Amino acid sequence: MSDSSQLLVRRIKNGTVIDHIESPRALLVLNILNITGQEGNVITVALNVPSIKHEKKDIIKVENKFLEKKETDKLALIAPKATINIIKNYNLIEKRRIQLPDRIIGFFKCPNLKCITNTEEGLKSKIEIMDKITLRLKCQYCARSITTNELINYQ
Template sequence: MSTEEQLLVRRIREGTVIDHIDAGKALLVLKALGITGKEGNVVTVAMNVPSIKLRKKDIIKIEGRLLAADETNKIALIAPRATINIISEYKVKEKRRVDLPDRFVGVFNCPNPSCISNAEKSIASRIEVLDKEKQKLRCWYCGRMLEVNELISSIY
């Protein structure tokens, strides 16, 4: 991060900074992570920040929470170029990228209206990643093959 960006997103003692989110996707990222703001942590969202790599990007900073890889991998379809910075005592303790997980549980809704995961509130959706490179995705319940875009629009 440049000094200018550090000023924009003030330094935090402990927490997670999600950088290089495609511009306009920050709120979707928060939704996929299940962060509503009701948890009480300080959450800072910066949108359309000038970026050399992406031209424009979003940044999210979550104070007091260290997100594990299996949590941040939930955003792999929404923000595939995101970089995760785990901050401890004002220093970057760990820097990692996001990887497609083997499955998404409870992140996206199956677009098939008659799928049991939509009919039964107690059943969390389960989307299997069959091919990580080709991004082949299938609902574990109804077997429908799913497009990345329809999954992303399912969580709006």
């Protein structure tokens, strides 16, 4: 993290820092991770932080919560460049990149209004990642091809 972004958000003792989120997707990231703030822990969100690598980025710091790999892998479609830093007692104990899973179950709504996953209560969506480079997606139920933008805009 660069010095300027260090100043913006305070260091945390324990928790998870999600860095290098494409601006301005931090709020979407919180949504997908199901972090609402109701849990009561301190959550810092910084939008449009100047960055050297990319033009700007978003940062999220979630105190006293260690996000697991299976949780952060859900971010693959919306923040593929993000890095996940697990902090314990002010030390970085784990740094990981997001890996694209083969399919994402139950997090995104299929953009096809007539899809059974949108009409049947309790049925979980299954979005298959057909191509991990071009991010070509497909709903496993209605077989519709979906772009990441379509998927994100529909949520």
